[in-house]
Amino acid sequence: MQTKQDVIHWLEENQAPFIRMADEIWENPEIALQEYKASKLQAGYLENEGFTIRWGSGGMPTAFIATWGQGKPIIGFIGEYDALKNLSQKNQATQEPVVPGGLGQGCGHNLLGTGGLAAAVAVRRWLEEQGKPGTVRYYGCPAEEILAGKVYMARDGAFDDLDAALNFHPSSINSPNIGTAVALNNLKFRFFGKAAHAGASPHLGRSALDAVELMNVGVNYLREHVPDTTRIHYVITNGGDLPNIVPAEAEVWYFVRAPERAGVDEITERVRKIAQGAALMTDTRWEEEFITGCSNTLNNHALADLQYRAMQEIGPIDFTPEEKEYARTVNEAFPPDVRHNLFLGLRLPPEMEGEPLLGENYPGRNEGEISTGSSDIGDVSWITPLCELNTACHSTGAPGHSWGIVATGGMSIGHKGMLHAAKIMALAAMDLYSDPEQLRKARAEFEEKTKDHPYRSPLPPGAKLKV
Ligand SMILES: [Zn+2]
Numbered sequence: 377m378q379t380k381q382d383v384i385h386w387l388e389e390n391q392a393p394f395i396r397m398a399d400e401i402w403e404n405p406e407i408a409l410q411e412y413k414a415s416k417l418q419a420g421y422l423e424n425e426g427f428t429i430r431w432g433s434g435g436m437p438t439a440f441i442a443t444w445g446q447g448k449p450i451i452g453f454i455g456e457y458d459a460l461k462n463l464s465q466k467n468q469a470t471q472e473p474v475v476p477g478g479l480g481q482g483c484g485h486n487l488l489g490t491g492g493l494a495a496a497v498a499v500r501r502w503l504e505e506q507g508k509p510g511t512v513r514y515y516g517c518p519a520e521e522i523l524a525g526k527v528y529m530a531r532d533g534a535f536d537d538l539d540a541a542l543n544f545h546p547s548s549i550n551s552p553n554i555g556t557a558v559a560l561n562n563l564k565f566r567f568f569g570k571a572a573h574a575g576a577s578p579h580l581g582r583s584a585l586d587a588v589e590l591m592n593v594g595v596n597y598l599r600e601h602v603p604d605t606t607r608i609h610y611v612i613t614n615g616g617d618l619p620n621i622v623p624a625e626a627e628v629w630y631f632v633r634a635p636e637r638a639g640v641d642e643i644t645e646r647v648r649k650i651a652q653g654a655a656l657m658t659d660t661r662w663e664e665e666f667i668t669g670c671s672n673t674l675n676n677h678a679l680a681d682l683q684y685r686a687m688q689e690i691g692p693i694d695f696t697p698e699e700k701e702y703a704r705t706v707n708e709a710f711p712p713d714v715r716h717n718l719f720l721g722l723r724l725p726p727e728m729e730g731e732p733l734l735g736e737n738y739p740g741r742n743e744g745e746i747s748t749g750s751s752d753i754g755d756v757s758w759i760t761p762l763c764e765l766n767t768a769c770h771s772t773g774a775p776g777h778s779w780g781i782v783a784t785g786g787m788s789i790g791h792k793g794m795l796h797a798a799k800i801m802a803l804a805a806m807d808l809y810s811d812p813e814q815l816r817k818a819r820a821e822f823e824e825k826t827k828d829h830p831y832r833s834p835l836p837p838g839a840k841l842k843v
Contacts (some may be wrong), residue, residue: 377500380803384690387498387799395496395533395791397421401486401804402785402786405459405479408519409843410648411438415516418493422514425497436843440516441534444500447509451805452535453496454756455489456545463797465782469705473779480782484546484816485520487634487769487785487794491544494798499805501734511540511811515753519841523560524668525836526752528841530759531833538760540679540681540808540818543753544797546785548774550687550732551720552769554740554763558605559640559672560750561834563630564613565591565651569660571624579624585615587658588626594650595630602643607633607748630774635746637809637834668841669834671754674825679763679804680740686803687737693768695735703732703789707773708782722772733789734768749776758831761822763798769793 377383381486401414415438419429463480464473473480481487496514503510515534519525526535535541545553567588595608602608610630616623630648632638648664651792655662696705707715719729722742746822756762769790774780784790807814 377505380689380806383502383802383806384799386501387795387802388810389721391795393421394795397493397787398490398728398791398794401457401490402481403815405458405481407479408458408522408524409436409438411457411518413511413744414489415440415518418457418489418516422497425500428505433527433534434526434532434683435841436518436528438518439529439540439635440524441765442496442514442516445503445511448509448810449539450511450513450516451536451808452513452541453492453801454515454517454541454753455492456485456517456525457489458521459640460517460521460777463777463779465779465783467786469702469783470710472781474778480779481518481785482777482779482781483521484769484781484785484790486526487546487790488544489516491797492801494795495542495805497802498798498802501765502806503809504819508809511759513791515660520752522668523670523750523752525564527668527834530755535756535759539815541756541760541762542679542761542765542801543766544767544801544803545788546769546793547702547740548768548770548772550734550736550796551692551738552683552740552763553742553766554675554677555745555747556635556675557673557694557747557749557751557754558607558633558635559637559670559834560755561640561644561669562667563644564627564665564667566627566665567655569622569624569658572622574620574622578622579707583622584660584661586629586663587654587660588615589611590657591607591628591651591654591793594653595647598646598650599835601641603634605635605746606639606643607692608643608647635672637832640669650836653697663835666836666839670750670752671758671831671834673754673764674757676761676763676818676821678814678821679761681808682804682814683763683765683800684737684739686800689803690796691737692737693796695733695789695792700733702787703771703784706771706783707732710773710775710780714775718773718775732771733763734772738813741823755831758765758826761818765797767793767797767800799800
């Protein structure tokens, strides 16, 4: 393999094992931190390709870092593999679970991880044949769905020596994402009061549930005095056992999101004060369990340009009429307002509404836009230049984390989107290895954007993930 066309060709010719791998992960969905099969499958493949594997980054047994080659530059490909609850789905265009209530790849992470792995393998083969210096890394990152894996790996220094990183996320459109995903804190507040018989001696009790409810009321008043872009959501995870016992223990679980890390930190402090106030009002005690936090995403435009250039070299994805029909059937299962909202997010001309599947390539089109979702890829983007690539692995009308995403992620639509991403990432990496000017540009942009805000882990000292 010499040229970019050779690498594209190699990925075409050798797609079968990568498709098998993606399908195997799709057929055996595993929840965050339990991705034993997926991580073993990927690490085993990379080991056979000459990569050395280091397990357990960030204290997670399903995290691994695969390294091949030596010297600079060091380019990382970021993978994920975790699935979601209640999204079990047969490999068909209409909703029907394999196991009712079971797991499913509702975010396409079977494709995400395997696409990155395929790119890493292609680039490693090209580097070797070229006799070029350079190191290829693949990161097997667990637990993206609980926004934890990369944050804990980052705290371990896993990404510190990278010159740049490439990753992709399955989507319904081929385009580099140059918007940002918001930062987040994920934490629980537990209150401790005194149990008492609620009928006979309520005056002897101190209700931890009262504290939870008053805390939530306080937070709901806080909403008026935070920027519009803030999101605060909660669920009560323990509200006591029986109405006739004053609850001695209660718990509420919070997510706090804001466009930047500093905003999340500030609002979390105010939420803590409310917890303190609720404890005072109810004569209870409170404690906090900080589960995880993540940073907003800083997408690198120089890398987005390389990705778009690669897309133009590769051409669009050629979806067949059968695949379009399959996508249309999936879309039709979702309400028109859901589909319309998704279409608006694609920022396409209005006459394209109703297209079930998009094979064309688009340049980055969401500069400065803030998506209210979060991803732990954000933390990597503050440590090394990175731009999240999106490719069309799903139909246009299936919302994120739905059975519709699962339905296209285990068949040819998902396979084609994954292969497209692998080619784009491989070509972008070839530019970074062979053209120092491209890497310099990406790094200069990164240094400029981060110079006043060096990366700080969102995790408080000593935070430990329950594995
Ligand atoms: Zn995802």
